[in-house]
Amino acid sequence: MSDQAQTTAEGETPQPTYKRVMLKISGEALMGDQGFGLNPPTVERIAREVKTVHDMGVEICMVIGGGNIFRGLQGSAQGMERTTADYMGMLATVMNALAMQSALEGIGVYTRVISAIPMDQVCEPYIRRRAVRHLEKKRVCIFAAGTGNPYFTTDTAATLRANEMACEAIFKGTKVDGVYDKDPVKNDDAVRYDTVSYDDVLAKRLGVMDASAIALARDNNLPIIVFSLDEPGGFRGILDGQGTYTRVGG
Template sequence: MTSANEQLEASIGQGPAPDKAPAPLYRRVLLKISGEALMGDQDFGLDPSMVGRVAAEVKEALETGVQVCLVIGGGNIFRGVSAAASGMERTTADYMGMLATVMNALGMQSALEAIGVPTRVLSAIPMQTVCEPYIRRRAVRHMEKGRVVIFAAGTGNPFFTTDTAAALRASEMDCDAMMKGTKVDGVYDSDPVKNPAAVRFEKLSYMDVLSRDLKVMDASAITLSRDNDIPIIVFSVQEPGGLARVLRGEGRYTIVTDQT
């Protein structure tokens, strides 16, 4: 017969349970991805492998219990400011850029749903044939049901960037943080690709970013984030598992907040 101690040992297994990963620090976040980040090594358009990688990052974050929404730029397809500089009327150029963000949003939606993540695209410019119109309460409800929401078409107005749209949507969705996925692991005092001696920052204040003219986001996005007390976390979207690690306060990143 087996003893009571032997039965107890058998019931609890052969060793201690593995340590669980730390809980995420945030309840709801907005992930801002530039269109250029989705090009991969291409010169134009969407790189399916890069889109798939970002989708896998979002799924991993979602599985930790964090509610996720996204804003994706359109610079990989069309950049309104560049077109305006070439002589195109600025308002028209910006609307064309907004339509490019819808194309990227639909591509990301396809990649997410291919790996089992329910997703909704909400556009600031109504186009019911391909996506839902942006309604704040509807977007919140989608996230509460565990769906990833992708906000498309910027703010719906010309003269505003997708950075500003991201800060606006993060404020409207009552997000705890805005995550900016880039090709580098934080904010530097100069371009680290061009300058190997560039200095990386661990923490910055909103005013630091504005006064030093650091290229994190445009001034409107920084000011809107500051006014609504939304931290901006800049990290590399190129590293597998990077988003989930940053959500736990791990890995390499730069945080922009007033609490420096």
């Protein structure tokens, strides 16, 4: 652990709040200020945030959206057949996963990209027991290509994989420091929740994740931690029991 960690009276550093987590980020988080595609400095910054948590001994899974490259719903809305559009979106997530793998391994973090759509030349196929073994060996596992099926979002894929990997929480990295009753960017009087139930997220349409993902998390009592990915040290801080965030359910 880093110098930021406080030692106990026995001279030992405290254990992180969670031992195995899923980090879900959008594809848009990787494009920085350029408005599309991948911004290498932004990818590297997020990789360093992941490394600070990995250095604590936390086992990390990741799912990255593909909206910075292609979004299936938008393609469908423009006349493209929905199944084809969704598969194109899944391929975009593989590109983002490979970019994050390159950034992580560039700073010394062993990483595996695991795709729900087999493409053996660039990544591993999804086999649950193999993925669990990677985590046990302290490799970061980036799950790509969603669930491998159209009509499912990467939010649902992240929740599914988090349950399969026995993660203790999903960390949803966003541009704001939690869940608000209304858009805090547009409303100065928006109020942040410290905690909120799964049912309230669904009933009030708070936009944390899509309804399928929230329902799957609720059915398995899997907490969702919503925090700002733009806050330096925010991911690490929550694992240290600090920081500002909203806890959904759990």
